[in-house]
Structures are given as structure tokens and as C-alpha cells.
Amino acid sequence: MQKALCAIFERRNKPGSIRVDNGEPFGSPSNDTPPPLSLWLIAHDVDVIWNKPRCPQMNGVAEHLQGTSSRWAEIHACASHETLQRRLDEEAFIQRQVFPVSRLGNKTRLETFPDLEKSDRDWNPSAFCPKRVHDFLAKKVFTRKVSSTGQITHFGQKISGFPKFKGQFVQIKLNASALEWVICHDYKIVKKSSAAEQLTEERLLNLSVYQ
Secondary structure (H helix, E strand, O other): HHHHHHHHHHOOOOEEEEEEEEOOOOOOOOOOOOOOOHHHHHHOEEEEEEEEOOOOOHHHHHHHHHHHHHHHOOOHOOOHHHHHHHHHHHHHHHHHHHOOOOHHHHHHHHHHHHHHHOOOOOHHHOOOOOHHHHHHHHHHOOOOOOOOOOOOEEEOOOEOOHHHOOOOOOEEEEOOOOEEEEEEEEEEEEEEOOOOOOOHHHHHHOOOOOO
């Protein structure tokens, strides 16, 4: 998916934002931590907008378009992934550049919205900026339950030292300037843990933040 996004951005430049659902690889319905691919997008200055769980109507146009694409491409008759992709590409071309739309004065979608073919936001892989991720995470508050062994798990890292809070919940915020997790209980700081090794440029680039 990362390679596919790079190919799209190289051809069309990058968007200002991407709206996604809560399924992988952009969402994580069982966890409140943003998936690595979403953090990668944020570092590239692409905002990620997550729909609420089980609310496809929040992205109704795209959901409806998927149904239309499925019918036009006759996906049930495609014998292979290659055939399916070719059929989808063909129907996408027709839908955007051939099919006249009555509500648009019988113009095609591309004729009416030529700027949508390519964004004016240049795609530059070297403009990758981990600080965007740090600032994004610093606005969030994560809640974790302390295990029976006095540990919590956060961003793939086990953090110990909470024997007094077994079975209770603690809150975690990122101090972006110091790159450390600040862990609180009842609004009091009980521990700080470094996030420097987790949120490096290399880990954000290769999608290994949680490993």
C-alpha cells in the first residue's frame, strides 16, 4: 500500500488530506494508536481523517462509488486480479473522461473539475518530517490499563514500574520537545519514558514504529 501511494503521489502529487475508515492499514479498530501507514502520511504533511466506526455514511460518496465501480467493472466475471484491475481502470477512465453528466451540463467530470486530476501540492519524498508526527501525537491522550505485574503496553513497548496501580488506568501524553511519554494517574505524573527510539525518522519511514 505504501508503494501504491507513492506511485499515485508521483503521478498526481499529494492531497491535503485522506479520509479513511477504521480498518487496516489506515485504521485500527481494536486500538487507539494510529497505524504506521497513517503516521507515514502525516509525516508527509497529508492529514488523515478517520470516519467513526460503523459509519460508512460519513464517506458516502466514496462508498457509493465503490458499488458503482463494482457493477460497471462486473467484478464477478473477472477471472484474475489482473483482469479486475484492467476492468476497474477502464471503467474509471469512462466515468471521469467519457461519460457526460447531465447535472454538469452534459460535461464530463474531468472537463468540469480539471484541477482534480493533479494536486498543486508537490510530492517530494525528501520533505518527510518526523516532527509533524510528534506534534500530532502530542495532541492526543492515550489511556492504558496497568497489568497485574505493574506494566503497561504502549506503542509496542512494555513499560514497568506501576505496582501501586495494578488494575487501574493511567493516561499518557507525548512531550514532543523532549520526545518522552509522560504517564499520569489522577492528573499526577507518575513516570516518564523515552519515546526517542520509537519515533525516529527511520522507523516512521519503514513502518516499524510498533516493533
